[in-house]
Amino acid sequence: xxxxxxxxxxxxxxxxxxxxxxxxxxxxxxxxxxxxxxxxxxxxxxxxxxxxxxxxxxxxxxxxxxxxxxxxxxxxxxxxxxxxxxxxxxxxxxxxxxxxxxxxxxxxxxxxxxxxxxxxxxxxxxxxxxxxxxxxxxxxxxxxxxxxxxxxxxxxxxxxxxxxxxxxxxxxxxxxxx
Amino acid sequence: xxxxxxxxxxxxxxxxxxxxxxxxxxxxxxxxxxxxxxxxxxxxxxxxxxxxxxxxxxxxxxxxxxxxxxxxxxxxxxxxxxxxxxxxxxxxxxxxxxxxxxxxxxxxxxxxxxxxxxxxxxxxxxxxxxxxxxxxxxxxxxxxxxxxxxxxxxxxxxxxxxxxxxxxxxxxxxxxxxxxxxxxxxxxxxxxxxxxxxxxxxxxxxxxxxxxxxxxxxxxxxxxxxxxxxxxxxxxxxxxxxxxxxxxxxxxxxxxxxxxxxxxxxxxxxxxxxxxxxxxxxxxxxxxxxxxxxxxxxxxxxxxxxxxxxxxxxxxxxxxxxxxxxxxxxxxxxxxxxxxxxxxxxxxxxxxxxxxxxxxxxxxxxxxxxxxxxxxxxxxxxxxxxxxxxxxxxxxxxxxxxxxxxxxxxxxxxxxxxxxxxxxxxxxxxxxxxxxxxxxxxxxxx
Numbered sequence: 001x002x003x004x005x006x007x008x009x010x011x012x013x014x015x016x017x018x019x020x021x022x023x024x025x026x027x028x029x030x031x032x033x034x035x036x037x038x039x040x041x042x043x044x045x046x047x048x049x050x051x052x053x054x055x056x057x058x059x060x061x062x063x064x065x066x067x068x069x070x071x072x073x074x075x076x077x078x079x080x081x082x083x084x085x086x087x088x089x090x091x092x093x094x095x096x097x098x099x100x101x102x103x104x105x106x107x108x109x110x111x112x113x114x115x116x117x118x119x120x121x122x123x124x125x126x127x128x129x130x131x132x133x134x135x136x137x138x139x140x141x142x143x144x145x146x147x148x149x150x151x152x153x154x155x156x157x158x159x160x161x162x163x164x165x166x167x168x169x170x171x172x173x174x175x176x177x178x
Numbered sequence: 179x180x181x182x183x184x185x186x187x188x189x190x191x192x193x194x195x196x197x198x199x200x201x202x203x204x205x206x207x208x209x210x211x212x213x214x215x216x217x218x219x220x221x222x223x224x225x226x227x228x229x230x231x232x233x234x235x236x237x238x239x240x241x242x243x244x245x246x247x248x249x250x251x252x253x254x255x256x257x258x259x260x261x262x263x264x265x266x267x268x269x270x271x272x273x274x275x276x277x278x279x280x281x282x283x284x285x286x287x288x289x290x291x292x293x294x295x296x297x298x299x300x301x302x303x304x305x306x307x308x309x310x311x312x313x314x315x316x317x318x319x320x321x322x323x324x325x326x327x328x329x330x331x332x333x334x335x336x337x338x339x340x341x342x343x344x345x346x347x348x349x350x351x352x353x354x355x356x357x358x359x360x361x362x363x364x365x366x367x368x369x370x371x372x373x374x375x376x377x378x379x380x381x382x383x384x385x386x387x388x389x390x391x392x393x394x395x396x397x398x399x400x401x402x403x404x405x406x407x408x409x410x411x412x413x414x415x416x417x418x419x420x421x422x423x424x425x426x427x428x429x430x431x432x433x434x435x436x437x438x439x440x441x442x443x444x445x446x447x448x449x450x451x452x453x454x455x456x457x458x459x460x461x462x463x464x465x466x467x468x469x470x471x472x473x474x475x476x477x478x479x480x481x482x483x484x485x486x487x488x489x490x491x492x493x494x495x496x497x498x499x500x501x502x503x504x505x506x507x508x509x510x511x512x513x514x515x516x517x518x519x520x521x522x523x524x525x526x527x528x529x530x531x532x533x534x535x536x537x538x539x540x541x542x543x544x545x546x547x548x549x550x551x552x553x554x555x556x557x558x559x560x561x562x563x564x565x566x567x568x569x570x571x572x573x574x575x576x577x578x579x580x581x582x583x584x585x586x587x588x589x590x591x592x593x594x595x596x597x598x599x600x601x602x603x604x605x606x607x608x609x610x611x612x613x614x615x616x617x618x619x620x621x622x623x624x
Binding site: 020023024027028029031032035036041044045048049052053056057114115116118119122133137138165168169172 | 185186189190193196197198199200201205207211212491494
C-alpha cells in the first residue's frame, strides 16, 4: 500500500511494482470513463492505453494541486477528445433549439433501467452528442469549457447537448412502449 | 424537476461510480510500449548467473591445458626429458600365426634416451629426424602400436575427424608428443646416458582413450542441457519457459545427430470473463407514507414522503486472470554439422524438430462470489492448450573441450511452432509462437 505521494515517487523512480499498482488502482474507473466516450471496447482499450502512457510520461509534472485521480481522469478525457479529433470531426453547427419537456419521461420508466443499458444508450449517441453529453452531464464541464476543449462554439455545445438529451429521451420512451 | 434534469440525474448517478476492469493484455501493452525492455526477467537472470558461473570457472578449468600450452613448444634445456625412443621406426620382427596367417606380434628396437623438444624443424641437421618417442616404456603403452602403424603407413594423424590434420613438424605436433606420454616428434638427442629406470612422474594428458580418438570416426556422447527460453505469442505478451534435457549425440566425421528426452515447464495467463448480476441502486422514488388535509388551507393535502431506493439486477462483467502452468515432455531430434574445430573450441550448426507432449497442467479454478447478486457464468477467454505440439528448431552450438571427455556447450536456439499451441476456437487466431533462448550444457564422450 502506498500513499499518493509515495506512489508517485516510486513510479518516478521507475519502480515496476508501483507503476503496475498505479495502473491497477485507477484503471477500472478510467476504463468506465473510456467506455462512455468510446463507441466500442476496442476504442476504449486504445484510449485507456494512450491515456496511461501519457499519465506515466507526464507524471513528473504532477504538482499535487489536486487529487491524482482527478489529474488522471482529465488526461483520459483529453485523450478521448484527441482520439476523436484525430479520427474525424464533423461538428454540425445547428441552431439552438429548445426541446420542450412536453415529451416528459414518466417516473416509472426510470425505475428499472440498468447501468449497462444506460451506457449502451450513451455509446449509441452520435459522436458529437456523446462527447458533449459526457463532458457536461457526467464530468460537469460548462459550455464555455467544452467549447474550448472541443474547439467549437458555445452554441454548438448547447445544441449538441440538447440533441443528445432529446435522443436519450426518445430512446427511453421507446423502451417504455416496448 | 423537469425532464432535462431527470435525464441528467439519471445518467449522472448511474455513471458516478461506474467501474469496469479493462482487458488483461492492456497493462502488458502499456508496459511494452512505455517502459524499457530491460525489466526483470527471471529466465534472463538465471541464464546470466549460469553464464557468469561458467565464465568464472573457466580459469580453473583451463589451468591443466594452459600448463602445457604456455610452456611448449619452447622447452628449456633443463626440462629435457628422459624417455624411450624407437629408432628407427621400423619393424624388426613380426610374428604371424601360421594357421591363420594373421600377425600376432611386432618387435621394435627401443632405446631409452634423453630428448628435448625443438620448437621448429629447420632441416639443417641430418640428426634431426622424425622419431617415435614415449615417456613410458613402450611395452606398457597401449598407444604405441597405432602410432607405429600410422607412421609406417604414412597416415596423417588427426585429433579427430573434424579437425584439420596437424603438420608433423610444427610446434603443435611437438606439443602433442611432449604433453602426452607417447607421440611422434622431431627430436634432437642430447645425451647418450641411458636411464635405467622408468620415470613415472611426467605429467601427461595422453591416455588410451585419446589415442583411440585419433583413429575413431564416430563418437558417442551423453549430455545434459539447461534450457531457459522465452515464447513470443505475437501480438500477445511473451511467456518464459524453463526446461532441461538429456541428450545422446553421435558424431560422424563432422556430422552429428542427437536426440533424447526433455522436460519443460511454462506459465501462461488464463483469462476468464465472469458475468454476474448485482442488485444495484439505479434511482429512487418518493413513497407517500401518509397524507393529511392542511388545516390552514383545507383545499391542500399535505403528503408525508419517504425516499425509497430502487434496485435492479444490473448485469456486470469482469475479467480475471489466473496463473496457469503447463509441463511438457519434449523429444528433440537434431542434425548438425561442425564447421569449425580447433581442438578446444568447436562451432556447429544444428537443425531439427521437437515433439512436445503436454503431461501436466495446473489451471486453478476461478473462484468468484457475489455478495448481493448472482453469478451468470464464467467464460474462458483463452482456448485450451493442445496436448501435443511440433516445433522446428535451429541453433548454433559453441563447444569448449574441458578434458579429453568433458565438454561445455552453449547454444543460442530459435524455435518455430509448426502446429498451433491452442485448440481451434471461433474468433481466436491460431497461435504458432516463436521461441528464443539458450541451451547450456555439459557433455561426456563415451
